[in-house]
Amino acid sequence: MADLDEVLADVRRGMIPAHIYNDAEIFRLEKERLFSRAWLFVAHESEIPQAGDYVVRRVLDDSFIISRDQSGEIHAMFNMCLHRGMQVCRAEQGNASHFRCPYHGWSYRNDGRIVGLPFHKEAYGGEAGFSKKGQTLLPAPAMDVYNGLIFISMDPEAPPLVDYLGDFAFYIDYYTKQSPSGIELRGPQRWRVKANWKIGAENFAGDMYHTPQTHTSVVEIGLFREPKAEKRKDGNTYWAGRGGGTTYKLPEGSLEERLRYIGYPDEMIKRMKDMWSDAQLEVVGRDGFMISAASAFPNMSFVHNWPKVEEDSDDVLPFISLRTWVPISEDETEVYSWFAVDKEAPEEFKDLSYKAYLMCFGSTGMFEQDDVENWVSLTSTAGGSMAKRLLLNSRMGMLKDDSPVVEALSPEQFAGPGVAHVGYGEYNQRHLLEEWAAHLEQGPVAVKSHQVGVGAEQEGTV
Structure with a gap:
C-alpha cells in the first residue's frame, strides 16, 4: 500500500487510488479503525417479534x-460460550428461552445470563471457584x-445512534415510518460477490450516472413507465449527516397525485x-422529489x-429494500438483503411489492445482476500492480477550482436537510469516502477484556 496520508489526501480531492478497492492492508485498517467504531445495522425488531425470538x-x-427476552427487551450478545469459546447458538434464527453450548453443556437465558453449569460444585467448588452470579454472554459494546x-457498535464510547445518523435520519423515515406500526421485514436473502464492500455502498449512495448505461435493458423491456433511463438526471443527490441518496423527479401534481403516481x-x-x-411532505408535495436509493x-x-408488476398493465407498484x-x-462481500413493507399495508399490496423487489433487487433481480458484473470487474482489476499507479x-x-458545476438547491427548492444537487455528480461518493478517510486516520478503539468468573477487566486495543 502507498503511504496512508497520501492515499487519504488523494481521496479528499476526489482522485481515488484505484487499489483501495482491493488492498489487504487497507482492509486491515478498515477492520481496525472503521468497523470497530461505526454503528452497523444487524436486524429489525420485526424479525424478533415474540419473546424468545432470535436471529444470529x-x-x-x-x-x-x-x-x-421474556420481558420483551432486546439484546445483542457475542455468540461465544464463556467456558471454551464454542458458539452457543448455531441456528440462524428461531425461538428459545435458553441457549445451551453443545461442547460442555453450559446454558444461558435468552438475555445472556448463565443459568446452567454441569458439575458446578464438583468441577469448580461451586461459587467459591466460579461465581455464576452476574455472569452473562458478552454483550455488544453498544446497541x-x-x-x-x-x-450495534464495537465502540463502547460510541455516540447515541440518532446523533451518529444526524440529518440522514430525516430520509430514513421515508423508508421505515409510513404508519404508526412501522415496517416489517422479509428475509434476509444472502449471497456473496467477489467485490469490495465500498463499491456497492458508493453506488447506492448516489450513482445516478450508471443507470442509463448499466440498466438500459431494464427500461427497454418496459419494466418502467419512464421512456428513458436518462431521466435520472432530473432528480437530485443529497447528503445529510452520515448518509445520502438519490431522488426521482415526479410529474406536476399535488402530494396525493404524486404518491399515487408511484x-x-x-x-x-x-x-x-x-x-x-x-x-x-414538502420534499414530495412541493418540490416533487421522491427518494430512491441511499x-x-x-x-x-x-x-x-x-x-410494473403485471405484464398487461401500465400500473406500477413501489417496493422498499434495505441491505x-x-x-x-478486501475482494469479497456478503450481501444481506431484506424486503421491507409497511405493516399496515393491504395484503395484496405486500404480495405485489415483494414480487417487485425480487424482480429488481433480489438475489437474481435484473438490477442486481447488472450491477454485480461491474463491481466484480472493478475489484478484480483493482488487485493488479497497475492499479497502484x-x-x-x-x-x-x-x-478544476473545486467550485460546483451546478449550484446546490436552495431551501425554497428542496425542503430536506443537507446539501442537494440536481443532475449527475459524484458528490455523495466523495462524501462517503471522506467519512471513510476520517475513520482511517483514527487509532484503534480502546477496549477492556473481560475475565470470566473473576470480575477483573484489563485495558487493551483492537
Missing part, C-alpha cells in the same frame, strides 16, 4: 445473537435502535401524511422504486 448475525469476524432498526393506495397515503413532518455510512443501503454490505475480505477521477460535478 455476523459483523465481519464476529457472530452476535440478537434476541428478545441502539432507530425506527425499529437495530444497530403506486401507493389512498389508505397508505393518508397514513404517510399523518406520520411525516411538514418538511418531509446509503448510511458505512455499509447500510436502501432502495425505493416502483416498477448491508458485510466485508469478508492509477488515480480514478471521482470529481464529477466539480470544476
Whole structure:
C-alpha cells in the first residue's frame, strides 16, 4: 500500500487510488479503525417479534445473537460460550428461552445470563471457584435502535445512534415510518460477490450516472413507465449527516397525485401524511422529489422504486429494500438483503411489492445482476500492480477550482436537510469516502477484556 496520508489526501480531492478497492492492508485498517467504531445495522425488531425470538448475525469476524427476552427487551450478545469459546447458538434464527453450548453443556437465558453449569460444585467448588452470579454472554459494546432498526457498535464510547445518523435520519423515515406500526421485514436473502464492500455502498449512495448505461435493458423491456433511463438526471443527490441518496423527479401534481403516481393506495397515503413532518411532505408535495436509493455510512443501503408488476398493465407498484454490505475480505462481500413493507399495508399490496423487489433487487433481480458484473470487474482489476499507479477521477460535478458545476438547491427548492444537487455528480461518493478517510486516520478503539468468573477487566486495543 502507498503511504496512508497520501492515499487519504488523494481521496479528499476526489482522485481515488484505484487499489483501495482491493488492498489487504487497507482492509486491515478498515477492520481496525472503521468497523470497530461505526454503528452497523444487524436486524429489525420485526424479525424478533415474540419473546424468545432470535436471529444470529455476523459483523465481519464476529457472530452476535440478537434476541428478545421474556420481558420483551432486546439484546445483542457475542455468540461465544464463556467456558471454551464454542458458539452457543448455531441456528440462524428461531425461538428459545435458553441457549445451551453443545461442547460442555453450559446454558444461558435468552438475555445472556448463565443459568446452567454441569458439575458446578464438583468441577469448580461451586461459587467459591466460579461465581455464576452476574455472569452473562458478552454483550455488544453498544446497541441502539432507530425506527425499529437495530444497530450495534464495537465502540463502547460510541455516540447515541440518532446523533451518529444526524440529518440522514430525516430520509430514513421515508423508508421505515409510513404508519404508526412501522415496517416489517422479509428475509434476509444472502449471497456473496467477489467485490469490495465500498463499491456497492458508493453506488447506492448516489450513482445516478450508471443507470442509463448499466440498466438500459431494464427500461427497454418496459419494466418502467419512464421512456428513458436518462431521466435520472432530473432528480437530485443529497447528503445529510452520515448518509445520502438519490431522488426521482415526479410529474406536476399535488402530494396525493404524486404518491399515487408511484403506486401507493389512498389508505397508505393518508397514513404517510399523518406520520411525516411538514418538511418531509414538502420534499414530495412541493418540490416533487421522491427518494430512491441511499446509503448510511458505512455499509447500510436502501432502495425505493416502483416498477410494473403485471405484464398487461401500465400500473406500477413501489417496493422498499434495505441491505448491508458485510466485508469478508478486501475482494469479497456478503450481501444481506431484506424486503421491507409497511405493516399496515393491504395484503395484496405486500404480495405485489415483494414480487417487485425480487424482480429488481433480489438475489437474481435484473438490477442486481447488472450491477454485480461491474463491481466484480472493478475489484478484480483493482488487485493488479497497475492499479497502484492509477488515480480514478471521482470529481464529477466539480470544476478544476473545486467550485460546483451546478449550484446546490436552495431551501425554497428542496425542503430536506443537507446539501442537494440536481443532475449527475459524484458528490455523495466523495462524501462517503471522506467519512471513510476520517475513520482511517483514527487509532484503534480502546477496549477492556473481560475475565470470566473473576470480575477483573484489563485495558487493551483492537
